[in-house]
Every structure is written in structure tokens, then in C-alpha cells.
Amino acid sequence: MADTLLRLRVDPASGAPVLSLSDFLASDNAAAVRIEPGEDARALVPHLGRIALVEVSFPAYTDGRGYSSARILREAGFKGELRAVGDVLLDQLSHMKRCGFDAFQPAQPIAAEAAQQAFATWPDVYQKTVDGRSPIWAKRHGL
């Protein structure tokens, strides 16, 4: 498992057991949770302070709900690890990072060099998201 994990963080990965959303919400001190595509990421917002790791599940790469889940958590101020897990493919990495993911656990391993290339796909970006990149419209007007 560990060799398929790509992490863009420098802090050590959380070793806390990863609970399902319902188990997490029933617990007072769990620090890691996994959300499925149909689950509401906003249910975690009141608990963000105690969460070290959120795994966002991608059972199929074609199901894009996890992108919204990730942005919602970052927009709510989540600073912990946000990990895309499952059918995570090379060509999706760049957009996932833009939506706030900083760790990836693809079902099929992705080579670190290929991943670095994928993150560098876009010289610039048109939208302001949660990745801190300055959008093209801001650069055009010196904002």
C-alpha cells in the first residue's frame, strides 16, 4: 500500500484508523475519515479541528463528486491531509491537486516522475480555486 501513496506533504502521514463517515460522526475523538461519493463533505465541517486525514473515495474515475468534496473541505479551512483514493489516474492528478488534494493513493500505482509531470501540465490556470495559484485574470491585471 505505502508504495502506491503519493504525498505532497512534508508532515508524517497520520496513522489513525480511517473510519467511515457514519462511524466517524458517532465517535468523539477519531482523527481520520473516509467519505464516499454520495456523502456530504459538509457533515465534516464542524469537526475539522480534530481531523488529520480525509480520504475521498473514487470508486470510478468518471464519478467527479470527490472534486467538489475536496474543494468544499478546503474552502471550509481544512488544513489536514486530503487524500484521493481508488480509481485515481495520471490524467486526473492535476485537477485533483487544484481542488485541494495533497495525497493520492491510486489503485494502479503511478510513478513519481510521471506524477510530477502531470502536476506541471498547465503553465497557468483560468480559475481561482483552493490551490493558491493566481488565476490568469489576476495576472493580467496585476492583482
Added chain:
Amino acid sequence: MYQYDQYDQAMVDARVEEFRGQVARRMAGEITEDQFKPLRLKNGLYLQLHAYMLRVAIPYGTLNGRQMRLLGDIADKYDRGYGHFTTRQNIQYNWIKLEDAPQILADLATVEMHAIQTSGNCIRNISSDHFAGAAADELVDPRPYAELLRQWSSFHPEFDYLPRKFKIAVIASDTDRAAMRLHDIGIQIVTNDAGEIGARFFVGGGMGRTPMIAPVIREFVPALQMVSYAEACLRVYNRYGRRDNKYKARIKILVHEIGADEYRRQVEEEFAHILTLGLEPPQAEFERIAAFFADPGLESGLADGYDRSDPDFAVWADQNTAPHKQAGYKAVVISLKPAGGIPGDATADQIRLMADLAEAYSLDELRVTHTQNIVLPHVKQSDLYALWQKLDEAGLATANLDLIGDIIACPGLDYCSLANARSIPLAQKISARFASPERQRTLGELKLKISGCINACGHHHAGHIGILGVDKKGTENYQLLLGGSEASDTSLGTITGPGFSEDGIVDAIETATEVYISQRAEGERFIDTYRRIGMAPFKEAIYG
């Protein structure tokens, strides 16, 4: 017209390189066809019945002579010498080799064009009024708003794997020439009571197997919040649109199932949150974009009127030109619907000629219409006769705009792997049956639209006369619909009854036109008569 700066160009160039790498990985067998499919689709490359098809984006249908000329050259170099203009204001090439696709995209990038997001479950090319910037009745030019949305939607990281494809249209006049309310989001640029410009959002329209007319979700979104509002609309859809059944995955189903009020409530909640994030490009960015469209170089002080002594020319000028906001000008529609021809097809030579004519007579601008014709938007009335002569020599002066010969048709079973029936041969038969220009003019405005399957790419729901091809126990069968409209009086057609064979449907259409002729009141179009007298007299004549 909008021009790329170094940022726009770098983004398109990056996409070309990315796709070149993806094609190389596919050809080397490093990724499967299943994995490759969404990647090629996001670059407009479909696998059809006989070959790959490449769909090139023409943002809001606007292009210049240099771009149009390259489209002709691509048809010669990589296809069989012709291209097909589509109901999405795009162009498709039907005979493309996979290994050529990256180079075609590289060629397109040299003239600020691309095939980005012309397919796949993402935000598609944004369409608009084909008379934008020329129309006498527009509030403002809608294209700066469309361009702002084009940039926002390009490579949007959150909305690249939506439940289903997503189409946005932007107009700015009360006359709808873009089938706006049949889009996932239709935006009409309007003013509020204070005279400020903003956007009216219609959400949840569409055709396909469950046609719906989009309800208003917000009457007025301030112009500087339009991107944020669109972001909210999309986020609610991405999270809650159905993913269990691809036929129920469009936003129209979500809006219909939870209701417009509940959808609105969720969007407003998300919108309030998004406004706190500062995602909206500033006024200065809108002004930068708008400046490109402000003045195409129209002369002032010209008089209306032109020499109409050639009767053939006068017929064409009456039928195929539209009023222009500037005195002394007309917007000209070049019909790609000659009698017996394939709707929307043009040869490489015709495409290059239209490029030349745009440069000579239309301030270097062309438009593609959703009815599969080409517009020269800014033609001096004093140039109309010379222009008509050149079009006529090239077989491009068919005077049938909005008449029964001006047929919309999808590619159908001749090309498309989804189709149940052929559309093109039927369109050719109908246009041959009604070839007489006098007869077409007698019938007046009559919008006929043909789809070769229930996905409705040929807009059959919105035709005054619509035809839907179905497969009936292994043979092609055609259902007839009456009473649809994609204009401001948007309505959906009703099926007349049992379907017909290919020859039978042509007869049935002819019968329907005879009912109209015998029943019409003074000044009524086909659709008006149908709305007044209802289905029964038509049904009786057709099946009786």
C-alpha cells in the same frame, strides 16, 4: 473579435502537448481504450462507425477569415475534402486518423483554435446568438459574457467529470436565435429596474430523450457575479445530479425531480458561500474582453437601400439577409442547404471561399449558426450584389433561410454509432421534394429538423416539423412531430401517431403542408396555424 494573449495561447499549446503525449501512450498500448476514451473526448475526438470524428470548437460560433481558411485546409489535408458544420456552432470532420489528431490540434492552435471540451461530461463549447454584435434588436453584444464563461469553463478542475455533458448558451435579445432555453444553462443578458446589466439564468433545459424547457432560476444576477453564480449552479449539479443512469443524468432531470424551487434554494445557498471566496474576475477583465468586440470597423453615415433590379438577387436578399444595427449594413446568411444537399456540409474550396468573402465583405468575421449555416455579419448593402454573385458561382446562394429546405439534420446512421436511422438521405429527399423555390416561399417559415435517434442532436423536438428516426424491428422508421419551436416562443413538438417508412414520411410531410395551406389565416406561419387548429386536422389528413 477576441484575440488570445500569451496566457490563452500557452494554455492551448499546453493542451496540444498533453494530448500528443496521451495519443502516444495509447498507440504504445500504455493505456487502454477505456482509459483513453475520456481523454480523447475532451479533445473532441469520437470513434464513429467508420473512423474517428474530430469536433473543433468555434466559441460562440464566431471566427475570422484566417481561422475559416485553416478549417478548409484541414478538410483537404486530413479529411476527404469537406467539413460538417453542426448545431453546436462547431465543425466536425468525419474521416480522421488517430495518429493525425495531435497535429491537427497543433495546426488549429496556430490560429487560436482548439477542440477543447467539445465532448465528454464537461462544460462544452459555449454557444450564442449568431447575429451577436450585428443584431438590430440586441441589448448588448452577448459574446464578451460568453468569452468570460469560456475562460472560466476551460479546464475547470472541479467540473471535468460531471454526471453528463453540460451546454451553456448566452443571448442578449428578446428574440432567441440560439435555442437558449433548451440548454443546461441558458443566460439572457438583461437590465434590471435600475438599468444595470446582469444575467437572467434559465437552468435545466435540454432535448434528448426527455426534452425540457428551462425554468428561470434567477431573474437577475449582477454581471460581476455571473461566474460565481454559474459555479454555484454547477456545484449543486456535480454533487447531486444523477449518476445511476446516463439517460437521467442531465441537469434537467435534477431540476425536474427536486423542482425548480428546491434547486434554486440549493444554488442560492452555495452562491452565498461562493461569493465569500472571491472567484469572480474583476470588472477590468470584463472590459478587456469587451474591448475586442466593441468596434469591428463599421462605417457610419451609410444609407439603407441597394439596387434590386436583378430579380434572382432580390429574392435571395429578401430571404437570406437580416437587419443590422448599423444603417447601410445587413447580416447575410449563407445557406449550406442546397436542394438535395447534405445540411451543414461544405467543401474545402467553399470554406476557403467563405473565408475570402468574409475578409472582402464582412470585416473579417464569420459566424456558424446552430441551424448549420454560415453568417457574414457585417456586409455593406452596397456590396450585397457582388457578394451574391460570388456565392452563386460557388453554389452557396440558395435562397431558403428558415424555409422548408433549410433543414437541420444530425449525421445519423451514415456516421454515428448511436443512431438508429439515417438522417442525411432523408434530408436530401425532403429537400429534393420541396426543391421549387416558389413552393418553399409559398410555405413560408417552416423549420424542419431531423434526428436519427432519440438523443435529438438534430433538434427534432424543436422543429415546426420534427422527424425522429427509430429502429423498428430492424428497419428504419420515422416518427413525425408537429408544433415545436426553438425560438422565443419555445415549445416541444407532439408526435402525430404511428411512424413511417422513408418514402412515407416525405409524403406525410407534404400532406401536413397541404393542411397548412388550406387552413392558414392571413399572415400565419405553419406553426401559427398548427397552434390555432391543433393536431386533429393534420392527423386526419395524414392517417385518414
